[in-house]
Amino acid sequence: MHTKPAVRPNCLPAHVAAEAIRCGRLTSLDLTLSCLERIEAREASVGAWCYLDRDQTIAQAREADKRQRAGGDLGVLHGLPIGIKDVFDTSDMPSEYGSPSLRGRRPTSDADAVARLRAAGAIIMGKTVTSEFGMYAHSSCRNPHDERRSPGVSSAGSAAAVADEMVPLALGTQHTASTLLPASFCGAFGFKPSFAFTSMRGSNILVPRLATVGFLTRNLDDLALFASVFAQGFKAPVEPLAPQRLGVVRGPAWDKVDADARTAFDVWLKTLPTAVVEIELPGEFASAIEVTHGLLAAHLAHRFVPMPEATQATYCAPLRTAIATGLRFRATDYLEMDAQADRLTEAARGLFASCDALITLSTLGEATLLCDGPGSGELTMPWSLAGLPTLSLPLLRGDRGLPIGVQLIGAPVDDRRLLSIAAWLTGSVCPPGPEAKQT
């Protein structure tokens, strides 16, 4: 793909912009100004940012351009503006984890993931909105496709900012659904790599066995570029790989899936030019959602009960409920949930004996109306619990023409192969436009 003069820089894919900057056809400053302009035009409607200092951002971009002119080493994200979900510590910006209780908190050092991004040359554009401590609660962010609708939780601001072309890349996290849910609702590409893909130090870790980074972009190649900052062997463009067999899974909450999403998914499955088999999930999956909520509740209780009661009283309702639930668990209850998670992880691994990747939906349907809650993560929970790499690909649309993500689940720690299968999947089929689904 080549830069056409007609394309405004903020609309460029990250890997294209990176190449343009490297070749001198674009400056980081021009790209950054273009992003800032988009944000200024749209932020009042979308509300994706909780911290953004125009001067601070511009200074970083000027510094990047200066470094390039001086012939310095350029990282893979050199000059690219990036949004950081506000659950990561940043040494030069507030880090409030979406909580009024942490208003004005200024950590003294960067989270490991942020430090890596800076070292790769990224321009830290600002902090993106998250629901409080990543709970299933509303934030100030709205869906860029429809202000009355949820952008999803909890990496809402990161997904909305990327989907709305405010930045080409944004960092998120996922414990249960926090990257794939907003990716699906906002129509972004979301990638939750394998558990332990990179250090989570300096971030809001709710449950150690679930905490993972998440990447949000507008195309698959940018996910590979993003991931290349943290692990070897990722390259944009991604080389497509035709899977021998794809397994379709319909998780424990499949009965809650919207009728239009179900239809769109089934129609799409028929277009796939490869063997597609329905996989029955093993019994270990039956308790996946309950176990996920239980582990969260226990860890939230442990973390937040030592806080002053007056502080706890300010927490969002889902957090207060989870704390109360967590306090009721015995140690043996916790260990049983943890053991069930181990058994599910083992069972999930077994599914890849017969197929190269699994497919399902990322969400129950299109973005929910705000009055109907922030959205459900039940379709991604089992796979996060199993620690598997997962993607949300914006390939479907619902009856209202809003995006719905296809969730692609990869074999254990085979993240690169997952991206390659996704490249084949997105290259070999034509995502239906909104009009195709108006029937």
Added chain:
Amino acid sequence: MHTKPAVRPNCLPAHVAAEAIRCGRLTSLDLTLSCLERIEAREASVGAWCYLDRDQTIAQAREADKRQRAGGDLGVLHGLPIGIKDVFDTSDMPSEYGSPSLRGRRPTSDADAVARLRAAGAIIMGKTVTSEFGMYAHSSCRNPHDERRSPGVSSAGSAAAVADEMVPLALGTQHTASTLLPASFCGAFGFKPSFAFTSMRGSNILVPRLATVGFLTRNLDDLALFASVFAQGFKAPVEPLAPQRLGVVRGPAWDKVDADARTAFDVWLKTLPTAVVEIELPGEFASAIEVTHGLLAAHLAHRFVPMPEATQATYCAPLRTAIATGLRFRATDYLEMDAQADRLTEAARGLFASCDALITLSTLGEATLLCDGPGSGELTMPWSLAGLPTLSLPLLRGDRGLPIGVQLIGAPVDDRRLLSIAAWLTGSVCPPGPEAKQT
């Protein structure tokens, strides 16, 4: 070292016997028969074995010799008899975890560690005695130096069998002290490698974050040979490495150390021809013993409470007490103990910024009289909790002339370097004989 005709094969170091077999100077059958003879002479006094079938062992040895004559590939333990602590599953022998409740249990497959040893050519001599499920409880094994005394827990049979020259190698495990405590009491070399050194599948895992294999031998080079079955880079003889600085640590239970052990340790420290500094343990160590017992209790309660009450009633008192304690913990109590273990692990790593290895005692003193209990693991607990590699070296003797182990603690996952420092330590100083300590 060369094989002298006067030395009976069962007394040979494992690496010497291995070499003699490989060169055709010794057969596996002769070595095995020699070990069997020693066992027949001593077993009534020591009680190290809970399962041993003479014919089955001899058949394995004959098979090994036949394989060698046929010119087959020979593993690093080719033809060497080895004792297996009866907390590991064996496909061809009972595996009762020292518990009457599992009498006659016959698993259908080998534990991963056992499979590795078989693949390396070892002769699985039989199963060695353990206290019930590895608890701090008496077993039928006695200290080979003094029948009235404890051999330590829980790898008692493995340590006693090795120390008494019944086998050159024996496999143990350690959660808190189970390899180093019996090594110290019996005068064996004990090595608890780093956490996650090798798979524990098919063994009695009490607490996942603590479960580690343990190696018991009569010299340091044999520990390296043993470890080479499971990881790369270990070689017998071990190349000595002079440490720049050794740190002396006196753990949270140091006030319980016997006066003679304390004296022997301090006298020995003065003989070390390297910089030795006293290290004050960080505050995180204060709760190490309580946290270890707490984690054990919680996991034991989770594991054993589903068992029928009639079965639970047969368990040894320490197990029943631990279950009752574990049932009283809340999930948040468990998570706090787990978090304290994390903080201790982090703090322990920090100690290696200023020294190459840490030294302390392995036990509070010489082997306890049976009427005084099976022995305490308080000096090894913090280091097991921290997941660090540790050794017990039989370098000291107490006032009764019985062995006391020096505990050497290595930097994270630097197991090979730990053995090299130990080689320097054991080579550079002359372990005092019993008479030297009769003052």
